[in-house]
Amino acid sequence: MRKIIKSLILGQKTFMITIALLTFLSALTSMTIITAYRANISQYQSAYRRDKLPDVIVKVDNDHDITASLKKLTNVKSVVSNAGIVSQVMNKNNENVALFISNKSTNIHLKTPDKHKIILSSYLKSNGAFKVGDIFYIGQQQLTVQGFYDDYLLGSPLFKYKQGIVSQETLQTLQQQKGQQKSQLAYVNVLKMTRNSNAVLSDYQDRLQTDIIYNKIYIQKAYTMLPTIVALVIILAATFLFGICLFVMRFALLSGIEKDRQKIATFKTLGITNQQVNLAYVLSYLGSNLVGLVAATLVSFWTSNLVFRFFWQLNGLTRAQHVSINIAIVLVISMIMMGFSIAIILLSLKPIKSISPTAAFHGGQSKSVPSRSHLSLTKSSMPLQIVLAFKDYRQKIGHYMTFTLVISLFVFLSLMIMTLNQGFKGKTNDLLGLPTVDLMMRTPNNSVRNEALKNIGTVTPIKSSGYNQETKILLKDEAVPVHRYSQIPHEIKLLAGHQPKQPNDLLISNSLMKTLHLSIGQTVRVKTATVNNKQLTIVGTYQTINNLGKEAYGLIDTSLPITSTYINLKNTTNKDKLLNRFSHGNVQLIDTSASTQNLTTSVQRAVEVLANVILLLTFIVSGLFVYLVSYLTIETEKRQLALKKMLGFTNKELRTQYLLRAGFALTLGIVLSLMLNKFIGSTSLNNLVSLGGLTKLNVQLPLSYNLFIIALLIFESSLIVLIASRRITKIKIGDFL
Amino acid sequence: MPNNSIITVQQLSKHYDNHKILENVDIDIFESDFTVIMGPSGAGKSTLLQNISTMDKPTNGKVLFNQQDLTQFTDKKLSQFRKKEIGFIFQSFNLIDHLSVLENVCLPGFLLHSKSKQQVVKRARQLLTSLRLSDQIDQAITHLSGGQKQRVAIARSLINQPKLLFADEPTGALDSTAGTEVLDSLTLNNQNGQTIVMVTHDLKAALRADRILFIKDGKIFGDRKFSPYDFDQIETRRIEITSWLEEMGW
Ligand SMILES: Nc1ncnc2c1ncn2[C@@H]1O[C@H](COP(=O)(O)OP(=O)(O)OP(=O)(O)O)[C@@H](O)[C@H]1O
Ligand SMILES: [Mg+2]
Secondary structure: OHHHHHHHHHHHHHHHHHHHHHHHHHHHHHHHHHHHHHHHHHHHHHHHHHOOOOOEEEEEOOOOOOHHHHHOOOOEEEEEEEEEEEEEEEOOOOOEEEEEEEOOOOOOOOOOOOOOEEEEEOHHHHOOOOOOOOEEEEOOEEEEEEEEEOOOOOOOOOOOOEEEEOOHHHHHHHHHOOOOEEEEEEEEEEOOOOOOHHHHOOOOHHHHOOEEEEEHHHHHHHHHHHHHHHHHHHHHHHHHHHHHHHHHHHHHHHHHHHHOHHHHHHHHHOOOOHHHHHHHHHHHHHHHHHHHHHHHHHHHHHHHHHHHHHHHHHOOOOOOOOOOOOHHHHHHHHHHHHHHHHHHHHHHOHHHHOOOHHHHHHOOOOOOOOOOOOOOOOOOOOOHHHHHHHHHHHHOHHHHHHHHHHHHHHHHHHHHHHHHHHHHHHOHHHHOOOOOOOEEEEOOOHHHHHHHHHHHHHHOOEEEEEEEEEEEEEEOOEEEEEEEEOOOOOOOOEEEEOOOOOOOEEEEEHHHHHHHOOOOOOEEEEEEOOOOOEEEEEEEEEOOOEOOOOOEEEEOOOOOOOOEEEEEEOOHHHHHHHHHHHOEOOEEEEOOOHHHHHHHHHHHHHHHHHHHHHHHHHHHHHHHHHHHHHHHHHHHHHHHHHHHHHOOOOHHHHHHHHHHHHHHHHHHHHHHHHHHHHHHHHHHHHHHHHHOOEOOOOOOOOHHHHHHHHHHHHHHHHHHHHHHOHHHHHOOHHHHO | OOOOEEEEEEEEEEEEOOEEEEEEEEEEEEOOOEEEEEOOOOOOHHHHHHHHOOOOOOOEEEEEEOOEEHHHOOHHHHHHHHHHHEEEEEOOOOOOOOOEHHHHHHHHHHHHOOOOHHHHHHHHHHHHHHOOOHHHOOOEHHHOOHHHHHHHHHHHHHOOOOOEEEEEOOOOOOOHHHHHHHHHHHHHHHHOOOEEEEEOOOHHHHOOOOEEEEEEOOEEEEEEEOOOOOHHHHHHHHHHHHHHHHHHOO
C-alpha cells in the first residue's frame, strides 16, 4: 500500500505542496477571522458588563438635572448623569473633533487628570488626531493632552462625540466661560431592553426635547460594523481560496490519473483493486489537507490576536486582551473543509474505475474519444497553428475548463474587492446615511445669516445652501427625528411615492415604514415639541443607507424658528480655514461631517489595505495555479509533443500552439468573470455590505480598473505560460518513441 | 555502380549516465539502399536509429547529411530536415490520437508549406488508397487495427516524399499478414528509389534488405551486402541471410 502511494503520488509533489498551502491559507484566514470576530463581540460584551455600561444614553443640552425625571420611569433601573460641555476643538492639523468633556468616565481605572490637562479617548490617538503634550483651546482656556484611555462607551469612531476627561476644577473653569454649550449625558440602565431605544423609555415625557443618542444595541452594532465588513471580505477571500484548493485537487487528480494510467493499469493487472488505488489517492490528498489545517490552527494562535487587535483598533480601542483559540471554530472549519475535500476527491476518482488492465499494453494512452470536431485540419481555412491549438484545447477541455474557471473566479473576486474599495473611497457619507452637507451654520437672525453667507462666498464659492431644521415628532409612540430642509437633498433616493411638496408632507425611511406598519398616502397624527396633535401625510419612502437610522425628511416648517443653514461648497479644501475664520460671535459654523470623517478614513484605510492584500494574494495564487496547469498539461502531453517534434514542428511552433490554447482558456475565463461580475457582482456586494450594517452601495467600477485587472492577469499568465512552455523545448523525442 | 552515401556516421557515441550504449560507430548509409539493422535486444539498435535520424542527439560524433553535420543543426534547421528529408515509422505507430486518419497523414504536409492544402490532401488520399485505407479516411485513429494504424503511419511518413525512411520494428506489433503488407509497401517504396533504414528482429523483415548491419555491444559487429529483394528467389535468400546471421551469433 505504501508503495502504491509513493509511486502514484510522488510525481505530484508540487500539487501536494500547493494543496497543503492553499488549505493552510484558507483555513488560517477563516479561523483567524472568525476567532477574532467572535472575540471582538464577546470582549466588548464582557467589557460592557464589567464596566456596567448603560443601556441607553440620553443627551440634553442644558444643565438641569434630568436624573430625577428619568428615575421615575417604569422601566428604569438606574440613572447616572454626567454633566459636561460639548465643544468642537481643532487639532494641530486643523481638523475638527467634536468632544464631550466631563469629569466622569466609565473607565474605573482612570486617574483624575491634572489641572488644565485632559485625557482623551484612545481612538483620538490611534487615528493620529492628538498625541500627548498637544495643546488646544476651548474658548480662552488652554488644555494640554495628558494621556489617553480606552473608552468602551464613546470610543467608537461611529459616535459623534469623543470623550475627554478633565478634573472637576478644570471642568468648572470651562463651564463658566461664556457661550459654552452645557450638555448632560444621562446613562440609563433599564429593567428590560427592547430593540428600540425610544420604546424603552416610552413613558418619558420630554422625549422630544432630549436626544436619545445611543442605546446598547446601537453601540454593539457600531462596534461590530467595521469588523463585520472586514471579516466578510476576508471570509469571502478565504472561501475563494478554498474553492481554488478544491479545483487544484480535482485538477491534480484528473491529470495525475491520466498521467499514471499505465501505472494504475499495471497495478490492476497485478491484482490491486480499485478501492486500494482510490484509498491511496484519498489518503495522500487528505494528508495534504490535514497538514495545511494543522499548520493553520497553530499559526492562528498568533494571527487571531493580531487581527483581533486590528478590529479592536478599528473600534477605537487600544488595550486588547489576549484571545485564545476556540476549539469549536477550529473543528467546524476543519470538518467543513475535509468534507468538501472528500467529496471532490471521490468525484474526481471516478475515472480510475474505467481504466482496464489492457491500458497497460497501450502505452498508457487514454482511449481519447475523437472529438466530433467541427474543425477539420484538412478543410478549415484558418492557419494550421490555430486549428491545431483549438483541437488540442478541445481534447484537453477538462484541464482548460478548470483553468478558465479559476481565472474567472480570480478576476471576479478581484473586481469585487476593487469595487468595494472604490465604493468606500467615494461615498462613505452615503454609506453612513448622511446626506452630504459640508457645513451647518447657526445664526440668530436672517440678516446675520445673509451677511455670513456672503462672507463665506468670498472665500470659497458656495454650491448650494438652504434652511435646515432638526425636529422631532412622536409618531405611534416613537420619537422620530425629522430633517427639514428648504430643499430635500438629492442624495435621498426615493423607493416609492414622491418628494415632499408641502410642510406637512413627510418622507419616511423604509425601515421605519416597516417597523411602524405605515403606508404611502396615509395620514398620521403626531406630537411635536410645540403642537400636541398635528396631521402629516406620508408621501414617500426612501432607502436608508445606514440600517441604524429610522428617520424622516420634510420641508421647512415656517412656524418653527429657523436658525440653521446648510451649506454645500464647490470645493472643500478651504473648509477648515472657513471654520476658523467664521465660527465666532453669533455665527456658529459646524462641520457635520467632521465626526464621521474619522470613521470614513478608518473604513477606507481598512478596506484598502485588505483589498491590496487580497489582490496580491489573488495574483500570487492565480500565478501558482496557472503554472501548475501549464506544467501538468505539458507533462501529460510530452509524448504527443515529442511526436509532433518528430514530424517536424519547431519548438517555437509548439510553444505558440500552447500559448494559443492558454489564450483561449484565459479569454473564456475573463469573459465569464465579466459576466459573473455584471450579473451577480453588485448583488453579492450589496448583500455583503448590508450584512455589515450598511445598506446600499451602488458603485460601478470604472472601466479602467476592469481593464487594469484584466491586463495584469493577462500579463501575469502569459508570462507564466511562456516560462512553463520552455519545458517543451527540453522534451527529447528519443525518450518517447 | 556503388551508390552515393546519403548519411555518413562518424565516430558516433551515445552514453546514458556512465553507460556506453554506442561507442565510436562509423557507418555509411547509401542512397536507395534498404538497410536493415539487427542485433540482440538491448544492443543499441533503436538508439542508433534515433541518433542517426535526429530524434536524439549523440554524446559524441558526427552525422553528416549532404556534408552538413546534423548534430549541429539548430531547432529550426532540424525541424526543416525532419519534415522534408525523412519519414519515421515506429513499432507503436505513434499517431496523434485525436486527429482523424486523413489529418494525421496530412499534418506533415501542411507543416512543410511546399504544396497547397488541396495538393497535400489529394496526395494523402492517393497514398491512403494505395495502402488500401480509402474506407478509413475520415475515421478516428482509435478505431483502427494495428495493421491499419501502421499503414497510416507509412502514409504519413511518405506524404512529403522524403529521401530517407527510418523504421523501428514496424512489424513488431503486427500479425504476419499485416506485417507482410507493411513490408511490401516498404519494398515498393525502396524500389521507387527511397532509402530505407529499418531496425528489426523479424527474419521476414530482414529478407527485404539489400544490406544488413549487425550490432552487438554498441558496435557494428557485421556489415553485409545482399542482392536486391526478389520474391522469386526468396528461399535461397532466406538460407543466405540466415546463415550469415547465425554466423553473427543471432
Ligand atoms: N533513455 C535511456 N536512458 C538510459 N538508458 C537507456 C535509455 N534508452 C535506452 N537505454 C539503454 O540503452 C541500451 C540500448 O537500448 P536500445 O533501445 O537501443 O536497444 P535495442 O537494441 O533497440 O533493443 P530492443 O531490441 O530490445 O529494442 C539498453 O541497455 C537500454 O537500457
Ligand atoms: Mg529497440
